[in-house]
Amino acid sequence: MYYLLPFRFERFEDSELLVNEVGDYLFCPQGTAARIVNREISKDEELYHDLLANFFISPTPIPPTIDILAARLRTKKAFLDSFTALHIFVLTLRCNQNCVYCQATSQQECAHGKDMKLPDLLKAVELMFRSPSEHLTMEFQGGEPSLVPHLIRAAIEKAEALNQTAHKTLTYVLCTNSVHLTDEVLTLCKQFNILISTSLDGPRNLHNSNRGKIDSYEKVVAGIALARQTLGEDKVSALMTTSVPALDYPKEIVDAYRENGFRSIFIRALNPYGLATENNDWEAYTTRFIEFYKQMLDYIIEINKSGELFVEEFTRLILQKILTPFPIGFVDLQSPAGIVNSVVVYNYDGGVYASDESRMLAEAGDYTFRLGNISDTYESLFYGEKAQHFADCWATETIAGCSDCALQSYCGADPVRNYSTQGSMYGHRPTSLLCRKYKAIIEHILSLLKNRNEEVMPIFTQWIKGRNA
Ligand code: SF4
Incomplete structure (x- = not known):
């Protein structure tokens, strides 16, 4: 018995x-x-x-x-202990690139009224310090935040002043396309140990066609080299976004990263926000993306087998969930969901949003995930009716489909995506393309562990080893 x-x-x-x-x-x-x-x-x-x-x-x-x-x-579930740790500041909606997949509805570099007002920024920093988290990450986003270095400096100086008494661990991240890394911006980065999170879409032609500029690749690569030289190799990381044309070039994209000195890549699917909504066949895109992911991962495994360490970061996150007891701190794969619990966004216009995707919806006129305004109280923003409403459907443990899914422990809830693609925060797993994508990727990784264990386990162990030391 x-x-x-x-x-x-x-x-x-x-x-x-x-x-x-x-x-x-x-x-x-x-x-x-x-x-x-x-x-x-x-x-x-x-x-x-x-x-x-x-x-x-x-x-x-x-x-x-x-x-x-x-x-x-x-x-x-330790990520819940400290509550909101990632605070995103959308300093401006202006941008100097013209990406075909832009999810942030960026505006022309010369646009007016699209920068965050200084009093709003300082108030947002004060709100951030109300978070009980001992570790706070300030992520500067846009548009292109390097266009407003005076706002980055003002935000950090305010944070450093408040931290004289708060004694938290502060991390600063600048999300930039690396095209405008001027002396002023890099001096600021060096002074405050700011990490650079940039993006490279692959080989020259693909990158330039994604960015809508003929010289973007050269500028981005030069910016990355300059940032590394000034700040150190380990201070610069990059994400790639899989546009529709990119789906044909899994190996070439990995090779472009290797040629530019990266030891890892983060494969990211297009999300249905901003200009990316113009992609009109998400079903076909998802099917092709899954195949693209598998081809790319296979190629990366071969690279590692030849003795070169090269990591696919999304796979590494899922491996951490499967093979280690630790939380991964990645807001897209959490239950309860990352919104409010782990991330919040202070928008350029003074709005406070539950996540980055929430403010992207707002740019299209949908304010469902707007928690309130920077001038509101911390309690009303983080514990108010809106946040409580989201909580009804933000745990995989409680929503239909996920609650009895074998992959639940490795996956995450996303009420914002459910809402934007299916019209309800609760969502419907059998027809959810996000569910289909996560399921396919997690099952592919489990299949590798089951069928090619001796071959892949030494590589995967090496990928996750450094992260949990
Ligand atoms: S794979 Fe789908 S059903 Fe399973 S936990 Fe993830 S989203 Fe839910």
Whole structure:
């Protein structure tokens, strides 16, 4: 006789995948879940001991090791301990590029009334310091925030002054296209140890056609080189956005990153906001993106097998969820969702939004995820009716489809995406393209662990090792 602990399962290739509450997984013969539930697993079977050791079953109604299970669950959800840690400041909507996939509805560089007002900025920094989090990340976004270095400086100087008494750990990140990294901007970055998060879309032709400029590639590459030279190699990272034309070039994009001295890439799908909404076939895009991801990951595995360390960052995040007990601090793969719990956005116009995507919706005239105004109180913004309303559907543990999904421990909830693509924050998993994408990617990684374990495990272990030391 044994007792059941919470676990979920699904048919997986020729076997069955079982995943427990803290993300431990087992591949078993098909029909195993039914045998477990019908109490047919005998103590003589090796499986019995695997299930016992991995918190799938217990010899007593309350497992003797319940405290260990509780501690592991608490660790997985530790991102909730400190509440909102990532504070995004949209300093301007103006930009000096013209990206075809722009999700932020950026405006011409010369546009008026699109910069954040200084009093709003200073008030937003004060709001940030009301967060109970011991670690605060200030991320400067746009538009192109390097166009307003005086606002970056004002925000940081205010934060440093408040931190004289608050004693928090502050991290500064400048999200920039690297085209306008002037002496003034780089001096500021050096003075305050600001990290540069930039973007490179791949080889020259692809990058330039994505940016709507004929000389963007040269400028971005030169900006990245200058930033590295001034600030140090480790202070510059890059993201790529998979535009529709990019789907044909998985290997070329990886090679462009390698040629430009990057040791990693973060594969990011297009999101349906801003100009990217003009992509008119999201179903086809999602199918092609999944194939693109698999091809790119396969190529990256081959690169690593040849002895060159090169990391795909999204895969690494999911591997951390599968193979380690730690939370990953990535707002898109959280439950409860990243909105409000981990991230908040202070917009150039004084609005406070639940996430970056929320303010992008607002640019299209939809203010559903606007928490209020920078002049409102911290309590009304972070604990008010809007935030409480979002909480009804921001946990995978409670929403239909996710609540019994075997991949739940590795995935995350996204009420904003559900709302923007399906018209309801709650969403509908069977028809959700986001669900389809996450499911395909997580299952692909699990399939690699199942079928090519000896080949990929040394590589994947190396990818996650440094992050959890
Ligand atoms: S979004 Fe899809 S893959 Fe993720 S937990 Fe929910 S049902 Fe599972």
